[in-house]
Amino acid sequence: MKSxxxxxxxxxxxxxxxxxPNDVVPDVxxxxxxxxxxxxxxxxxxxxxxxxxxxxxxIAEINRLAIDGHYHTQERLMTRIVTACAAYExxxxxxxxLSKRPVLRDSGELGVxxxxxxxxxAEVRSMIPG
Numbered sequence: 157m158k159s160x161x162x163x164x165x166x167x168x169x170x171x172x173x174x175x176x177p178n179d180v181v182p183d184v185x186x187x188x189x190x191x192x193x194x195x196x197x198x199x200x201x202x203x204x205x206x207x208x209x210x211x212x213x214x215i216a217e218i219n220r221l222a223i224d225g226h227y228h229t230q231e232r233l234m235t236r237i238v239t240a241c242a243a244y245e246x247x248x249x250x251x252x253x254l255s256k257r258p259v260l261r262d263s264g265e266l267g268v269x270x271x272x273x274x275x276x277x278a279e280v281r282s283m284i285p286g
Contacts, residue, residue, distance in 0.1 A: 159198040161211055163189040168222040170233055172256075182256035185230070186267075187218065191241065192249035192274075209246050230254045230268055238272050242280040249273050 166187040175181050193209050200207040217240045227233045234254050241250045255267030272280065 157195040157199065159193055159195040161191040161193060161209060163187065163211075163215070166215070166218075168219065168254075170222040171226040172228075172230060172233065174228060180258055180260060183258065185222075185254060185256050186265075187237075188253040188255075189218075189237070190251040191247050192251075193246050194248065197246060209244075214240065214244065230256070234268060234270055238270065238277075239280055239284065241272075242277050242284060247277065249277060 166189070168185045168187055170185055172185060173182070191209075191211075197207070197209045218237055221236045221240060222233060234252060237252060237254075238250055241247050249272060251269070251271045253267045253269040255265050257265040259266045
């Protein structure tokens with residue numbers, strides 16, 4: 157058994173990138189996030205919040221990270237999101253894609269995808285202070 161929590165097309169409003177006067181500035185940044193979690197937190201015998209993974213605090217933290225300062229790259233924001241995910245022991249692996257649009261004139265969407273497996277997430281956890 158394997159279980160995931162999937163968040164799709166979450167619109168973030170980061171201060172992200174450096175643009176010149178003739179550059180296309182994205183209208184929107186979208187986050188797709190897939191969290192692999194223990195199936196015991198999805199396949200439950202009784203109905204109750206104490207039986208499942210509460211993702212609301214993580215989403216609030218992701219939003220806070222997105223707006224707490226300027227990022228030159230979307231990769232840095234993604235790294236901080238992975239670190240936020242690593243703070244939750246229930247999360248076994250993370251896949252995320254941060255995309256922006258438009259890319260050229262009024263078209264295109266460009267995204268960066270990162271998959272952090274269990275071993276990689278454990279390494280990130282070991283670098284979190286405290």
